[in-house]
Amino acid sequence: MTVEIIPADRFTLQELTDLYNQTRVDYLVPMPMSADRLGEYVHDFDVDLHQSCVARTADGEVLGLSMLGIRGKIAWITRLGVLPISRRTGAGSALMDSMLKNADTLGAKEIHLEVIKNNEPAYKLFLSKGFVETGNYLVMRHAPRPLTAPLHDEIIWLDFDGAMEKLKSYPVHLTWINAIASMQNSPNTEGLHIKLPNGASGWLVYRNTKFTLRSTLSHLIIHTEQGNPDEVGRQLLSQLHTQYPHHDTYAENIHEDDPHLSAFQALGYFTNFSRIEMRRK
Amino acid sequence: MAKILYIEDIQDNITFVEKVVKSRGHEFLFAKNAEAGLELAFASQPDLILLDLGLPDADGQTLSVWLRGNPTLATTPIIVLTAWTEEVARQTVNAYNLNGYLCKPFSLKQLVDIIDSVLGKQPT
Numbered sequence: 001m002t003v004e005i006i007p008a009d010r011f012t013l014q015e016l017t018d019l020y021n022q023t024r025v026d027y028l029v030p031m032p033m034s035a036d037r038l039g040e041y042v043h044d045f046d047v048d049l050h051q052s053c054v055a056r057t058a059d060g061e062v063l064g065l066s067m068l069g070i071r072g073k074i075a076w077i078t079r080l081g082v083l084p085i086s087r088r089t090g091a092g093s094a095l096m097d098s099m100l101k102n103a104d105t106l107g108a109k110e111i112h113l114e115v116i117k118n119n120e121p122a123y124k125l126f127l128s129k130g131f132v133e134t135g136n137y138l139v140m141r142h143a144p145r146p147l148t149a150p151l152h153d154e155i156i157w158l159d160f161d162g163a164m165e166k167l168k169s170y171p172v173h174l175t176w177i178n179a180i181a182s183m184q185n186s187p188n189t190e191g192l193h194i195k196l197p198n199g200a201s202g203w204l205v206y207r208n209t210k211f212t213l214r215s216t217l218s219h220l221i222i223h224t225e226q227g228n229p230d231e232v233g234r235q236l237l238s239q240l241h242t243q244y245p246h247h248d249t250y251a252e253n254i255h256e257d258d259p260h261l262s263a264f265q266a267l268g269y270f271t272n273f274s275r276i277e278m279r280r281k
Numbered sequence: 282m283a284k285i286l287y288i289e290d291i292q293d294n295i296t297f298v299e300k301v302v303k304s305r306g307h308e309f310l311f312a313k314n315a316e317a318g319l320e321l322a323f324a325s326q327p328d329l330i331l332l333d334l335g336l337p338d339a340d341g342q343t344l345s346v347w348l349r350g351n352p353t354l355a356t357t358p359i360i361v362l363t364a365w366t367e368e369v370a371r372q373t374v375n376a377y378n379l380n381g382y383l384c385k386p387f388s389l390k391q392l393v394d395i396i397d398s399v400l401g402k403q404p405t
Contacts, residue, residue, distance in 0.1 A: 021290075031335060033337055270372045
C-alpha cells in the first residue's frame with residue numbers, strides 16, 4: 001500500500017478529532033477528545049498542525065495521524081494513531097518518519113514522546129526509530145471528598161504569576177505536558193506555598209479549570225524546599241483539597257520515584273495507568 | 282419498567298446496550314457526550330445511569346461528580362461500563378461512590394445481571 005503523508009492543517013479540528021477518536025477506539029486507555037478539547041491541547045502544548053501529519057492512501061482514504069509540538073530545540077511527538085483496520089500497513093512508521101523529518105527541518109536537537117506502558121506495538125516502533133526510555137510516570141486520579149485540613153498560619157495562595165515564579169525554580173525534569181511552557185500557556189495555572197511549624201516548606205503548582213463541565217484540578221507539580229517531602233506533600237495536598245472539595249483531580253506524569261508519591265497515595269490518589277517517556281537525540 | 286440512561290460515545294456499544302435494555306422491558310435513553318448526558322439526566326431523571334468513563338468532552342469520572350452534586354440525581358444508581366482495567370474500574374467505583382462496573386467487553390448476561398441487581402431484581 002502506498003501511504004501519502006499530508007500536513008494536518010489541511011483538515012479542520014473536527015475532522016482531526018474524529019480521526020483521532022477512531023484511531024483510539026480500541027486503545028488500552030480510552031481517551032477520546034472533542035474538537036474543543038483538541039484545540040486546547042494544540043494551544044497549550046504548542047502543537048504545530050502544519051508540521052503534524054495525516055496519513056492516507058493514494059485514493060484519499062485516511063489511515064492515521066500524528067502531531068508535532070515544537071519548543072526551540074526540542075520537539076514532541078504526540079497523538080500518534082492508526083485506524084484499527086489500517087494497522088500493519090506501514091502507516092505508523094511513515095507517520096513517525098515524517099515527524100522526525102519535520103523536527104529535523106525545524107532544527108530540533110532532541111525529540112521527546114510518551115507511550116502508555118504495555119502498548120507494545122507503539123513501544124517497539126519508537127525503539128526502532130532510535131528512541132530510548134528516560135523515565136516512568138504515573139497518571140493518578142483523586143475523587144472529591146470532604147476534607148478539612150487544619151488552618152495553617154503560613155499558607156500563601158499563588159496567582160498565575162506567583163505560581164510561574166515558583167515553577168521556574170523547579171530543579172527536576174518535567175515532561176512536556178507539565179513543562180513550564182505548558183503551564184505558561186494556561187491561564188488556569190495557580191498554586192500554593194506552605195511553611196510548617198517545624199521549618200519544612202514547599203509549594204504546589206496546578207491548573208484549576210473552573211466553571212465548566214471539566215471543573216478539575218490537574219497538572220500537579222509539588223516541590224519540597226525544606227524538610228520531609230512526604231510531610232510537605234501531604235500538607236499541600238490537604239490544603240488544596242480542603243480549598244476545593246468538589247473538584248475532580250487528576251495528576252498526570254508524576255515520576256515513579258517522585259518523593260511525594262506517598263503523599264499522593266495517602267490522600268487517596270490511585271493510579272489509572274503508567275507512561276514511559278522516551279527521547280531521541 | 283425502569284428508565285435507563287446510557288452515556289457513551291461509541292455507537293456499536295449504544296446499539297448493543299439498547300437491545301439488551303429494551304429486551305428487558307425498560308425505557309432506553311442515550312447521550313454521546315458528557316454535556317448532553319448531564320442535560321438529559323436532569324431532564325429525564327432516570328432510574329439508572331450507565332456511564333462510559335472515556336467521553337470526548339469530559340471524563341466520565343468528572344461527569345459523575347456533577348451528577349452526584351445535583352440533589353435530584355445524588356442517589357441515582359450509576360454503573361460504569363468501561364474499557365479500563367478491572368483494578369482501575371473497581372478503584373474508580375469506590376472512590377467516586379458509584380454503584381458498580383462492567384469491564385468491556387462484557388456479555389449480555391453480565392449486563393442483565395448488574396442492571397437487575399442495581400434495580401433490585403433477582404438475577405436471571
